[in-house]
Amino acid sequence: MITFMNNSDSEEEPCNERTSLMSAESPPVPSYQDGLQASEAGEVQAHRKRRTGSSRSPNNIADGNMSDSGVPVRESTSENEEEELTLKYGAKHVIMLFVPVTLCMIVVVATIKSVRFYTEKNGQLIYTPFSEDTPSVGQRLLNSVLNTIIMISVIVVMTVFLVLLYKYRCYKFIHGWLILSSLMLLFLFTYIYLGEVLKTYNVAMDYPTLFLVIWNFGAVGMICIHWKGPLQLQQAYLIMISALMALVFIKYLPEWSAWVILGAISIYDLMAVLCPKGPLRMLVETAQERNEPIFPALIYSSAMMWTVGMAKPDTAARGPSQQTWDAAEDGRENHRSPSHADPQMSETRSPVPTRPITSFEELEEEERGVKLGLGDFIFYSVLVGKAAATASGDWNTTLACFVAILIGLCLTLLLLAVFKKALPALPISITFGLVFYFSTDNLVRPFMDTLASHQLYI
Amino acid sequence: AFFWLVSLLLSSLIWFIAVKASDPRDEPLQKGLLIFGVTFSVLLQEAFRFLYYKLLRKAIKGLVALSEDGCSPISIQQVAYVAGVGFGLMSGAFSMINLLADALGPGTVGIHGDSQLYFLTSAFMTMVLIFLHTFWAILFFHGCEHRRWWEITAVVVMHLVVSGSTFCNTLYMGSLVPSYLLMATAATWAYLLSGGSAQNLRRFLLCK
Numbered sequence: 042m043i044t045f046m047n048n049s050d051s052e053e054e055p056c057n058e059r060t061s062l063m064s065a066e067s068p069p070v071p072s073y074q075d076g077l078q079a080s081e082a083g084e085v086q087a088h089r090k091r092r093t094g095s096s097r098s099p100n101n102i103a104d105g106n107m108s109d110s111g112v113p114v115r116e117s118t119s120e121n122e123e124e125e126l127t128l129k130y131g132a133k134h135v136i137m138l139f140v141p142v143t144l145c146m147i148v149v150v151a152t153i154k155s156v157r158f159y160t161e162k163n164g165q166l167i168y169t170p171f172s173e174d175t176p177s178v179g180q181r182l183l184n185s186v187l188n189t190i191i192m193i194s195v196i197v198v199m200t201v202f203l204v205l206l207y208k209y210r211c212y213k214f215i216h217g218w219l220i221l222s223s224l225m226l227l228f229l230f231t232y233i234y235l236g237e238v239l240k241t242y243n244v245a246m247d248y249p250t251l252f253l254v255i256w257n258f259g260a261v262g263m264i265c266i267h268w269k270g271p272l273q274l275q276q277a278y279l280i281m282i283s284a285l286m287a288l289v290f291i292k293y294l295p296e297w298s299a300w301v302i303l304g305a306i307s308i309y310d311l312m313a314v315l316c317p318k319g320p321l322r323m324l325v326e327t328a329q330e331r332n333e334p335i336f337p338a339l340i341y342s343s344a345m346m347w348t349v350g351m352a353k354p355d356t357a358a359r360g361p362s363q364q365t366w367d368a369a370e371d372g373r374e375n376h377r378s379p380s381h382a383d384p385q386m387s388e389t390r391s392p393v394p395t396r397p398i399t400s401f402e403e404l405e406e407e408e409r410g411v412k413l414g415l416g417d418f419i420f421y422s423v424l425v426g427k428a429a430a431t432a433s434g435d436w437n438t439t440l441a442c443f444v445a446i447l448i449g450l451c452l453t454l455l456l457l458a459v460f461k462k463a464l465p466a467l468p469i470s471i472t473f474g475l476v477f478y479f480s481t482d483n484l485v486r487p488f489m490d491t492l493a494s495h496q497l498y499i
Numbered sequence: 500a501f502f503w504l505v506s507l508l509l510s511s512l513i514w515f516i517a518v519k520a521s522d523p524r525d526e527p528l529q530k531g532l533l534i535f536g537v538t539f540s541v542l543l544q545e546a547f548r549f550l551y552y553k554l555l556r557k558a559i560k561g562l563v564a565l566s567e568d569g570c571s572p573i574s575i576q577q578v579a580y581v582a583g584v585g586f587g588l589m590s591g592a593f594s595m596i597n598l599l600a601d602a603l604g605p606g607t608v609g610i611h612g613d614s615q616l617y618f619l620t621s622a623f624m625t626m627v628l629i630f631l632h633t634f635w636a637i638l639f640f641h642g643c644e645h646r647r648w649w650e651i652t653a654v655v656v657m658h659l660v661v662s663g664s665t666f667c668n669t670l671y672m673g674s675l676v677p678s679y680l681l682m683a684t685a686a687t688w689a690y691l692l693s694g695g696s697a698q699n700l701r702r703f704l705l706c707k
Contacts, residue, residue, distance in 0.1 A: 436596040441504055444589070448501045477504070484512050489593060491533060496617070498594060498624055498665040499510075499540045 134411035135454050137343035139447060141280050145418050146446075148284040149291070149426040150439060158237040159292045160430045166293045168192045173295040185297035189305045192298075196306075200313070200320045208327055219338045223266055223282070227259040230285045266338055279341045283415050287422035291430060299427055300475065306420060307471040314465040325463055342412045411454070417466040421446050424474045432482045437489060441481040445473035500589040506547035507593065510540035534666065541662050544586075545655045548636065551582055552643050575644060576637065576693055583636025587629035595625045620675065624665065627678045631661060634685035641692045657681055 153159055165172065168191055171184035206215050232255055239246055262282075265275045294302065313319035328335045425442050432438035449470025457464050492499065555578050562573070598621055608615050635654045642650030661681060664674040690700075 436600055437593055440592055440596065444500055444504055477508070480508050480512070485507060488510075488536065489597075492537070493594070493597065495533065496621065496624075496665065497533070497537055497662070498628055499507075499537050499544070499590070499662055 134343065135451055138411055138413055138450060138454070141276060141341060141343075142413075142418060142421055142447070142450060143443075145280045145284050145287070145422050146425045146443060148280070149287050149422040150429045152234075152238075152284070152288055153291065153426050153429045156237050156241045158240070159288050161292075162295075164293070165295060168195055169294060169298050171298075173297055181297060185295070185301050188295070188298040189301040192302055193305050193309055196309070197320070204320045204324045204327075207324055215336065219336060220263070220267060223263060223338060224259070226282050226285060227262040227278075228255060230289065231255055231258060234285060234288070276341065276343075279415060280418070283341075283418035284422060286415075287419045287426055290419070290423045291426045294423075296431060299423065303420065303424055303471055304475060307465070307468040310465040310467040314463060322463075339415055340412045341415055341418060413466060417470075420467060421450075421470060421474070424471060424478070428474075428478050428482075432478070432486075437486060438478060438481045441477045441485070442474045445477040446470045449473040500585040502547045502551045503544060503586045503589040506543045507540065510536065510543045537662055537666075538659065541658050542655070545639075545658060548582070548586065548639055549643070549651075552640055555582065556643075575640060579637045579640035580633065582640070583633035586636060587632030590632060591625045591629040594628070595621065623675060624678065627675070627682050628661070631657075631678070631682050631685060634682070634689040637689040637693060638685065657685065 169188040170191065171187050173181050173184055175181050175184060203215065232251075235251070235255065261270075261274070262278045264270055265278050266282075290299070313321040316322065325335065424446065425439060428442040429435075429439040447470075449472070450466065453464060453466050453469050456469075555575075559573070559575060559578065598618065602618060608617050635658065638650055639654045642648065642654070661678050664677050667674060
């Protein structure tokens, strides 16, 4: 168990930073370009960096390319329209991201509250070798800081490795890595999870049934994630995978290390995505230069990229395959990619043109999705799950962290609309979440408990 | 919801500091501190409601400036309603959720001589508070829009009265009944302010 965990940990690292930014394959339609670009630009890439990789910038680069080609007839009105489109799409996308993040958190919290397994201390990952069972506070703090340093450096190394692989076009290696990761995540972790849930509810299941269930689940998951599948199913699989990964983290990270790691990860995310030499940014820029989407398995996209008709075939192949966080070693690294919200220019959903014309441009305009890296999902869920597991104030703290994270996500998307480039999704939300966790647990809880015991209402 | 949470945070901070700085064994002092904490919290909640109003006002202005035909896609009354619901839900959730979680577990209500209606009354009180927050937000925003300070003070006073009434709380008559009456008042007031009238109501009820 522990070795696997360790492996998967490292895998997660590099996965975080992938964010597919630009819709490189946007069709050359000038009149819609600007609107699309603007909307896209509006979508900020929230980077989900678990550990490595920040691929953020493709958005900006793509935008630049596009706007050059487009020719707005009336500057001011088109600008206004762009902004309005940006805001409209921005608001819709906020909702489109709220739902999966909420679902992921609900799954994690429900599991934590009901299945004992995930709150028992059964050893630690190899990435956090220092134990926290030390008698003195100072020693414990030191150990957690050392754990964090080790973890973050593993993440950085994995991300840089991934960026190098991408730069030197070792696509097969990366794809193989991702597939191995998602295999492990889908099969092994699901098996463990199912086993624990069945144990908790004292339900017996024979091995043939178990095999059938897990085989089907895993196989459909692999197909949906790496190839084509219905959008909802793919999103559901991505959410489940993020939840599984988050549960693993919650179980195997010691208390203080978890909090320090969360803080350090958001700082790292900030740096890797925004600094010009950051690995994620380089990844994104490289992807943009080459006009390709970033690895689909690491990004959650709220709209599908089924290109219709004129679309290039490889876009269709890549778009739907959202790379999910691979539990496997490879996967982990990939999952680390920072999450960024990425408006997909050429995302069109085949059944949905609202206007009677079914031109490609129109379809394009309909489904501009937002992308969030899976690492972000995972870290948000880790924060809320840890709050649910360890807070003595129980539900109040969990609820407070949940609201804080959602508001952070909202603010990040707002900044995305303003700055129009890939942005890290972790810092604001995690900061709010941490602040609210510690303050609610220590300050609000005694207050509310006293009020409740006297049945006073404020 | 977020704003309510922040106000709760700040008020807890103040209360916590006060408690830590005082003598824990002194019963009346603790009770006094609690009253102080509650009052302060109510005032802080209203202050945050005002801040939220300011923020939303700016947001609506921005939306109007950006829209093509100069009118905003969402009216201030809708915004007030949503804000109120947010406040109410958050306050309700924080009041009830631990209670509900405990209610799932084993135990007997009121075994130590406390009231046996604890859960029931808590539920009703929470419900009335959620409704009240919604109505208060509508009244408050309306007062801010039209610069009627007496509406705003009325809201603050009502909130203080409702919270204060919960102080006599094992005597449920004293807290639930006034709260419900106040809620009915606030409801009709908010309804009239939002453009409703007895005629509208009749038409609605008779499904015309």
